[in-house]
Amino acid sequence: MKAPIPLLILLRAFVVHCQKDVVKRGSVEGCTDWSVDYLKYKVLLGEPVRIKCALFYGYIRANYSHAQSTGLSLMWYKSAGHGDFEDPISFDGTRTSKEEDAIWFRPAELGDVGYYSCVLRNSTYCMKVSMSLTVAENDTELCYNSKMRFFEKAELSKSKEITCPNIEDYVQAGVEPEIVWYKECKPKQWRQTIERRRDILSIQEVREDDIGNYTCELPFGNFVVRRTTELSVTAPLTDKPPKILFPSESQMSVMEMALGSPVNLTCRAFFGYSGDASPLIYWMKGDKFIEDLDEERVQETDIKTIREHLGEQEVSISLTIDALEESDLGNYSCYVENGHGRRQANVQLTKKAELMYTVELAGGLGAILLLMICLVTLYKCYRIELMLFYRNHFGSEDIDGDNKDYDAYLSYTKVDPDQWSQETREEERFALEILPDVLEKHYGLHRGRSALCGPEQAPHHRHDAQLRGAEGVEHL
Known part of the structure; x- marks a missing residue:
């Protein structure tokens, strides 16, 4: 049965x-x-x-x-x-x-x-x-509702096909559908690398300006059927681990900090596009995670995105210490990782050497510097007076070869009175009257005796003329 x-x-x-x-x-x-x-x-x-x-x-x-x-x-x-x-x-x-x-x-x-x-x-x-x-209903001034879009992703420089989805019920068997494509609800002159085949829009080489909303329109009786797909473009999938930008990966960074001061260690890293995976970046002290230190003073901030473009991101995370203590000193490591590997950068926190007697030392150095400035200024302004004061009180008397003491002497050409001219008279007047007068009044030098060669001068100076010939000498 x-x-x-x-x-x-x-x-x-x-x-x-x-x-x-x-x-x-x-x-x-x-x-x-x-x-x-x-x-x-x-x-x-x-x-x-x-x-x-x-x-x-x-x-x-x-x-x-x-x-x-x-x-x-x-x-x-x-x-x-x-x-x-x-x-x-x-x-x-x-x-x-x-x-x-x-x-x-x-x-x-x-x-x-x-x-x-x-x-x-x-x-x-x-x-x-x-x-x-x-x-x-459609969004204002658009041909689609943003909550009813389909979504597709494409990688830069690679090929991508956008289909007109869920139109099987509106296409007669054996009949080629008359599908019109729009971008941002407007007709577009498609470039040569974009092909339209039946219900597919094929992009041979995706560019950044291909980002946008693509709408396919299919006539159905007295109606039209529309489907809108939002295309987002990303960088090519990375095959490398993230890169730490700061601190340096190649060498240990040393930071000297005073006890009791706040500390902020920031780690920045670059993550290539890895699909929907979120950036993984964190701090550790030695082999311990920060949350395992049981110290409320030591905290790790949330991951912050500094910039993002086509799925590639630059992110940062900070390690903060409210008030540095001896137990906080040591090595801290920033780790970044993805499915292709892990990298790290190390920072060593050390205690800053304290400078003893800072105020006293600064005051002493300042006083010495001020004293040196005063002495240099005094020497520049009263150099000759200081030299004369030193010679009068501490120096020994200097005498010339003729057993005559003097501070300075000047020489000039002695001309026979029969050969005098206006020019030679002015020169001798300058040597015998003007210059000695200036030295006496402004520099305190006194003319003790004259050694001018000539028969009208004192007898005990005549041997000077014999020695110097036609040369006149003025001792001061």
């Missing part, structure tokens, strides 16, 4: 965990409820949408035709929220209609928002699943 066909269908029903992310709620009014399907329908106001019963796409091994042939009925209900009271849906056949395993909205309106449940049942068997529908 053959088992009833509905029973065979029930035996073949099973959960496909690898395809659906659902939670079984158990039996409600004798119906197995599979809660809300993971696929969420989103549509722009005024566009058509088709909601398919998810039971036939992963929950049971039967299609709609098979289920109908075994006496199972498909019914549709709507509720404002999941778990709320569900009302049977009445279709008007024009804007809303039921077609096989799906319901159509041509077009969708804001009042269509809610949860739609499809129930497959007969007198002995019942199974149910719900699908959510969101209807939203």
